């Protein structure tokens with residue numbers, strides 16, 4: 370094997386967020402795999418403001434695994450700082466990335482404005498990391514790539530994508546130097562063996578070096594006989610006492626999976642059929658349109674062929690800000706799905722500010738809650754929470770339903786690696802907090818006999 374490929378870990382190393390991996394080919398061609406934003410703790414968020422370690426204009430191509438913010442949210446910064454190459458991704462990722470990035474810019478502009486007005490920012494002049502105008506400069510650089518198809522990146526470097534079963538359009542990516550035969554696989558974020566809505570994940574062709582996500586590298590997801598029992602119980606309890614159920618949900622994919630779950634619980638008679646179910650997230654509604662688009666049919670689980678996979682008569686869509694505000698005091702007990710999933714921003718924050726103080730209400734978290742987020746504070750039992758510069762008491766019932774994860778658990782990750790041929794030589798455990806990344810590395814060593822390491826931020830390895 371030659372050492373024609375060098376890898377630099379610029380994010381997603383011992384953290385779940387900020388995924389950015391720089392692949393250098395023959396010392397000059399530079400490919401960035403994912404351009405994620407750091408999220409969660411302040412010291413991580415501040416890294417979004419630091420100078421990028423390499424000149425963005427020297428990067429030839431950016432390749433995206435999927436459209437979550439921690440994989441695409443940094444693109445507008447790179448373009449503003451001089452990146453002008455192509456951004457390669459699947460059609461689904463391109464559609465969703467446009468929605469996610471516009472929403473992020475809008476939120477940042479609003480937050481900067483509110484913080485200036487409210488005077489509660491620690492910064493003298495709070496400003497957004499980027500604006501809608503910055504996002505509009507990113508979108509023309511996208512180029513659609515099909516899965517299972519070789520894409521020539523020049524100088525003998527070829528890439529190919531496989532489905533990752535995580536969110537619509539999500540992929541794992543394999544890069545191969547056709548001269549030396551050396552190759553590297555990036556898992557991207559991996560779904561469970563089966564996704565409730567999407568075509569299931571695939572195992573790419575193997576490579577000597579593999580980067581695997583480790584979000585839940587130290588955990589096994591529950592697989593109860595009756596799915597989502599605690600969730601159903603909470604809905605019945607809360608609605609029964611006249612409260613509202615608030616579900617902070619990642620707008621993309623989680624909203625779809627949630628709606629499908631609620632539909633199945635209603636059809637099985639486990640929760641009342643007449644509860645209004647509001648999707649209060651412009652981004653969530655836009656993403657739902659993408660999932661329902663016939664052009665995306667190849668991504669959707671074949672069991673939904675020929676029919677809409679979400680068919681809820683009680684579904685209500687809050688598109689305007691007025692409709693959203695009205696949901697703070699709905700005229701009858703309701704289920705409200707709103708983003709963001711970790712309550713770091715978005716409409717869900719004003720709902721929390723209104724609803725947390727009332728013990729009749731319930732809040733259900735449906736995904737990973739990064740340290741430093743409001744979501745994490747609530748699932749960890751916070752008794753008060755600061756929002757809009759004020760403390761609000763937490764009296765509502767809080768539940769974290771881990772069954773909703775669209776991330777593989779440790780055994781799912783091991784299964785994915787075990788299915789890989791040829792067998793990897795070195796596996797880098799990325800996209801996980803240090804404990805989960807280390808736990809996964811240990812299992813890979815013990816169960817698969819493969820060298821497994823946890824790279825640190827800024828580390829460079831020759832492949």
Ligand SMILES: [Zn+2]
Nearest residue numbers: 435437535558
């Ligand atoms: Zn993801």
